[in-house]
Amino acid sequence: MTSHERPIGVAVLGLGNVGSQVVRIIQDSADDLAARIGAPLVLRGVGVRRVADDRGVPVDMLTDNIEELVSRDDVDIVVELMGPVEPARKAILSALEQRKSVVTANKALMAVSTGELAQAAEHAHVDLYFEASVAGAIPVIRPLTQSLAGDTVLRVAGIVNGTTNYILSEMDSTGADYESALADASALGYAEADPTADVEGYDAAAKAAILASIAFHTRVTADDVYREGITKVTPADFASARALGCTIKLLAICERLTSDEGQQRISARVYPALVPLDHPLATVNGAFNAVFVEAEAAGQLMFYGQGAGGAPTASAVMGDVVMAARNRVQGGRGPRESRYAKLPISPIGFIPTRYYVNMNVTDQPGVLSAVAAEFAKREVSIAVVRQEEMVDDDGQRCGARIVVVTHQATDAALSETVAALADLDVVQRINSVLRMEGATNE
Amino acid sequence: MTSHERPIGVAVLGLGNVGSQVVRIIQDSADDLAARIGAPLVLRGVGVRRVADDRGVPVDMLTDNIEELVSRDDVDIVVELMGPVEPARKAILSALEQRKSVVTANKALMAVSTGELAQAAEHAHVDLYFEASVAGAIPVIRPLTQSLAGDTVLRVAGIVNGTTNYILSEMDSTGADYESALADASALGYAEADPTADVEGYDAAAKAAILASIAFHTRVTADDVYREGITKVTPADFASARALGCTIKLLAICERLTSDEGQQRISARVYPALVPLDHPLATVNGAFNAVFVEAEAAGQLMFYGQGAGGAPTASAVMGDVVMAARNRVQGGRGPRESRYAKLPISPIGFIPTRYYVNMNVTDQPGVLSAVAAEFAKREVSIAVVRQEEMVDDDGQRCGARIVVVTHQATDAALSETVAALADLDVVQRINSVLRMEGATNE
Numbered sequence: 001m002t003s004h005e006r007p008i009g010v011a012v013l014g015l016g017n018v019g020s021q022v023v024r025i026i027q028d029s030a031d032d033l034a035a036r037i038g039a040p041l042v043l044r045g046v047g048v049r050r051v052a053d054d055r056g057v058p059v060d061m062l063t064d065n066i067e068e069l070v071s072r073d074d075v076d077i078v079v080e081l082m083g084p085v086e087p088a089r090k091a092i093l094s095a096l097e098q099r100k101s102v103v104t105a106n107k108a109l110m111a112v113s114t115g116e117l118a119q120a121a122e123h124a125h126v127d128l129y130f131e132a133s134v135a136g137a138i139p140v141i142r143p144l145t146q147s148l149a150g151d152t153v154l155r156v157a158g159i160v161n162g163t164t165n166y167i168l169s170e171m172d173s174t175g176a177d178y179e180s181a182l183a184d185a186s187a188l189g190y191a192e193a194d195p196t197a198d199v200e201g202y203d204a205a206a207k208a209a210i211l212a213s214i215a216f217h218t219r220v221t222a223d224d225v226y227r228e229g230i231t232k233v234t235p236a237d238f239a240s241a242r243a244l245g246c247t248i249k250l251l252a253i254c255e256r257l258t259s260d261e262g263q264q265r266i267s268a269r270v271y272p273a274l275v276p277l278d279h280p281l282a283t284v285n286g287a288f289n290a291v292f293v294e295a296e297a298a299g300q301l302m303f304y305g306q307g308a309g310g311a312p313t314a315s316a317v318m319g320d321v322v323m324a325a326r327n328r329v330q331g332g333r334g335p336r337e338s339r340y341a342k343l344p345i346s347p348i349g350f351i352p353t354r355y356y357v358n359m360n361v362t363d364q365p366g367v368l369s370a371v372a373a374e375f376a377k378r379e380v381s382i383a384v385v386r387q388e389e390m391v392d393d394d395g396q397r398c399g400a401r402i403v404v405v406t407h408q409a410t411d412a413a414l415s416e417t418v419a420a421l422a423d424l425d426v427v428q429r430i431n432s433v434l435r436m437e438g439a440t441n442e
Numbered sequence: 443m444t445s446h447e448r449p450i451g452v453a454v455l456g457l458g459n460v461g462s463q464v465v466r467i468i469q470d471s472a473d474d475l476a477a478r479i480g481a482p483l484v485l486r487g488v489g490v491r492r493v494a495d496d497r498g499v500p501v502d503m504l505t506d507n508i509e510e511l512v513s514r515d516d517v518d519i520v521v522e523l524m525g526p527v528e529p530a531r532k533a534i535l536s537a538l539e540q541r542k543s544v545v546t547a548n549k550a551l552m553a554v555s556t557g558e559l560a561q562a563a564e565h566a567h568v569d570l571y572f573e574a575s576v577a578g579a580i581p582v583i584r585p586l587t588q589s590l591a592g593d594t595v596l597r598v599a600g601i602v603n604g605t606t607n608y609i610l611s612e613m614d615s616t617g618a619d620y621e622s623a624l625a626d627a628s629a630l631g632y633a634e635a636d637p638t639a640d641v642e643g644y645d646a647a648a649k650a651a652i653l654a655s656i657a658f659h660t661r662v663t664a665d666d667v668y669r670e671g672i673t674k675v676t677p678a679d680f681a682s683a684r685a686l687g688c689t690i691k692l693l694a695i696c697e698r699l700t701s702d703e704g705q706q707r708i709s710a711r712v713y714p715a716l717v718p719l720d721h722p723l724a725t726v727n728g729a730f731n732a733v734f735v736e737a738e739a740a741g742q743l744m745f746y747g748q749g750a751g752g753a754p755t756a757s758a759v760m761g762d763v764v765m766a767a768r769n770r771v772q773g774g775r776g777p778r779e780s781r782y783a784k785l786p787i788s789p790i791g792f793i794p795t796r797y798y799v800n801m802n803v804t805d806q807p808g809v810l811s812a813v814a815a816e817f818a819k820r821e822v823s824i825a826v827v828r829q830e831e832m833v834d835d836d837g838q839r840c841g842a843r844i845v846v847v848t849h850q851a852t853d854a855a856l857s858e859t860v861a862a863l864a865d866l867d868v869v870q871r872i873n874s875v876l877r878m879e880g881a882t883n884e
Contacts, residue, residue: 137740142588143581146581148761150764217477296757297467297756297760298579298757301581301747303744305740306740309741311739311741318739319590321592326777330774330775331773332769332772332773332775335768338477340478341477
C-alpha cells in the first residue's frame with residue numbers, strides 16, 4: 001500500500017540539537033515511519049542561517065532561503081525549530097497561508113502568538129501541532145486536549161523548566177547556595193550563558209500560558225501569567241522547608257477557581273513554592289520535568305520524563321509530524337484551538353494560596369504576639385509557627401528567627417501582611433517569602 | 443455554530459460504576475461537551491440487563507434490547523461498558539457493522555479479539571477507541587499511538603492492576619502476609635469476591651497484550667503473555683527485597699529485544715518482580731497505577747494516576763467519546779490498528795532477566811560452594827549473595843537461608859538453575875523465586 005501513496009514532504013527549519021535529531025529520525029526510521037503514516041515521509045530540505053558542508057546534512061539539502069523552502073509544492077509539513085519568536089512567526093504564518101501543516105517546539109512564540117497562528121491554521125484547514133513546546137518528550141498537550149476532552153480540568157501544576165529544577169535539586173541535596181548551584185548547572189550545560197529566561201521564570205511562564213489555554217479552553221498569553229523566579233531562594237529556605245516536611249520547586253500553576261456564586265475564573269502563575277515531600281512532584285529531580293493534573297473525574301494524574309534535550313524533544317516533534325502526515329494521507333485534522341470558555345483571568349491578589357514567611361525579629365517579650373496580630377488583622381490563619389533563638393559570632397543572643405506557614409488566604413491579604421510585618425519595629429528583616437502548594441491541609 | 447450542527451447520538455451499554463458516571467458527565471457537562479465537539483452530544487439510551495426505575499436514569503432511557511439500541515439511526519457512537527468478552531463482542535461487532543464509532547473499556551475483549559474488531563472498524567471506516575481499557579484515567583493508549591508515533595518504543599513496564607498493587611503495598615508497609623492483605627483489600631472494595639483475575643495476573647496480562655500490540659505495531663493477544671500471579675509472595679520476600687534496596691511490584695512488561703544479528707523480537711510478560719526503591723515505579727502505591735515507557739529518542743517517561751474506579755475510568759471513556767464525536771462532525775478518523783511490524787513473540791525462556799532466589803540449606807561446610815556451582819555451570823553470574831543462620835524454636839541452629847540475586851541471563855538458564863538447586867541434597871527448600879526489574883546494574 002505504502003509505495004503507491006504520494007510521499008509526504010517535510011521541511012525542517014533550524015538545525016540545532018533538536019533539528020539534527022529530527023533529520024536523523026526521518027532518515028534512520030524511514031521504513032517504520034512510512035508504515036505508520038501509510039506513505040513515505042521525505043525530507044525536502046533544511047532551512048538554516050548558515051549553509052555549509054559541516055552541518056551533518058548533505059549541503060544540497062540546506063538553504064538559507066526559508067521563504068522559498070516553505071513555499072515548495074512538494075512540502076506538506078513544515079517543522080519549525082528555529083526559535084525565537086521572530087523569524088519563526090513569519091515562517092510559520094507563511095507556511096500556514098500556503099496550506100502546509102506546521103509542527104513547532106517554539107513555546108515563546110506559542111505563548112504570545114497562539115491566536116494569530118491558530119486562526120491561520122483554521123483558515124487554511126491544516127494542522128498546527130506544538131507538543132514539544134511544553135515539557136519536551138513528555139506527552140502533555142495531547143493528553144490535555146484529547147484524553148481529558150470529556151473531563152473538567154481543575155488544576156495543572158508542572159515542573160516544566162529543567163534548568164531551575166536542576167539548580168533547586170542541587171541546592172536541596174548539597175546545601176549549595178543559588179550562585180554555586182547555577183555555576184554547576186552552567187558547567188554541565190544545563191544553564192545558558194544568559195540564564196535569565198530560565199531562572200526568572202519566563203520560560204516556565206510561556207509554558208504555563210500554553211497549558212492554561214488548553215486546559216481551560218481560554219486564550220492565555222505569557223503576559224497573563226504572574227511570575228517570580230528562583231534567584232532569591234536561599235539554603236536557609238531549604239532548611240526551613242525540610243523542617244516542615246517540604247522541598248522547594250519552581251512550579252507553573254494553572255488553576256480553575258469557582259466562586260461561591262459559581263462564577264469561574266482561572267489563574268496562571270509561576271513561582272518557587274514549598275511542596276510536601278510526599279507529593280509526587282517532590283521527587284522529580286535534576287533535569288527531569290513533570291506535569292501534575294487534577295481533573296474532576298480523572299482525579300490526580302502525573303506525566304513525567306525528560307523535558308529538554310535534542311533527542312527527547314525530537315521524539316515529541318516526530319509524534320506530531322506523524323500525526324500531521326497521517327491526516328494528510330487519510331483526510332481529517334487534529335483538534336483545533338479551543339477557546340470557547342473565555343474564562344476571565346484572575347490577578348494574583350485574588351488567588352487563594354498559602355505563605356511561608358521567614359523573618360528575623362528582636363528577642364524581647366511580645367514579639368510573637370505582635371507578629372501574630374498582623375496575620376490576625378487580615379484574617380490570615382496561621383498553620384505552623386517556629387521560633388528559634390539566633391546567636392552572633394561571640395555566642396551572644398542577637399534576636400530570633402520566626403518561620404510562619406499560613407493556611408489559605410488571598411494572595412493580597414498575605415502580601416499586605418508581609419508588608420505590614422516589614423514595617424514593625426520588632427521585625428529586623430523579612431528573610432524570605434515563598435508560597436506553599438500541594439499540601440492537603442489547606 | 444454549535445446549535446446548527448446535527449447532534450451526535452450516544453448509546454451507553456452497561457450501567458455499572460463506569461456507565462453511571464459516563465451518563466452523568468454527558469448530562470452534567472452538556473454545554474462544555476457541545477462546545478468542544480462542535481455539536482450537541484445527546485444520550486439516546488442505555489442498554490441494561492434489568493430495566494427498572496431504581497437505576498438512577500429515567501426508565502424510558504433504559505432498554506434490555508441491546509441489538510435494537512445500537513441499530514438506531516440516531517446513534518452515532520456506542521459506548522460499551524458491559525464486559526466481559528461476551529455479550530460485549532457481539533454488541534461491538536454489530537455496532538461497527540452499522541458504522542457506529544465504538545468506545546470501550548473492555549480489556550479482556552480487546553486482548554483477545556482486537557484483530558476482528560479492528561478489521562470491522564476498518565471496513566466501516568469508523569473509530570474504535572479503548573483508552574479506558576488500560577490503566578483507567580491515565581492516558582496511555584493515546585500517548586503510545588500518537589505522541590510516540592515517531593519514536594521507537596523499547597520497553598513498557600506498568601503497574602496496571604490496582605488490586606494487586608494495593609495488596610503488595612500493604613504487605614510492604616505493614617508486614618502483613620498475602621491472605622490478610624487480600625482480606626483487607628476485599629473489605630475496602632479493592633478486591634472482588636473471586637479475586638482470581640487480579641491476583642493471578644490475568645487482568646494485567648490482558649493489558650500487557652494491548653500495550654505490546656500498540657507499542658510494537660504487532661498483534662499480541664492475552665495468550666501470548668507469560669503470566670505469574672502474586673499469591674506466593676511472602677513477608678520474607680519483602681524483608682529480603684528491603685535488604686536489597688527493593689520493593690515488590692506486579693509488573694506488566696512489554697519489551698523489544700534485538701539480537702546481535704539485529705533480529706527483533708518482542709516479549710510480553712506479567713509477574714511480581716523486585717524493583718529498586720529509587721525506580722519511579724517503586725513509589726506507586728495503593729490503588730494507583732503507573733506506566734513507565736522507555737523509547738529510543740524520548741528516553742524514560744512515566745504516566746501516573748488512578749487505574750480504576752467509576753469516575754476516573756469514565757474520564758478516559760469520555761475523552762474517547764469526544765474525539766470520536768469530533769471526527770463525526772469534522773470528518774476524519776483517529777489512528778487505526780497498526781500491526782505492520784509483525785514482530786515474533788519470544789517465549790519466556792529466551793528473555794534476558796535477573797532472578798532473586800531465596801532457599802533454605804543445611805548448615806554444613808561446602809553448601810555455598812555447591813549452590814554457587816549450579817549457577818556457574820549454566821553461566822549465570824551472581825550479583826549478590828546473602829547467607830544467614832536459622833535457629834529453631836529452642837534456639838538451636840537448624841540450617842541457613844541463602845538469598846541469591848543474579849546478573850542477567852536467559853530465563854531458561856535461570857529456571858534450570860533453580861530446578862537443579864531444588865535437586866541438591868543440601869538444599870532443603872526453595873522458598874521463593876522472583877525476577878528483578880529496573881535495576882541499572884544488569
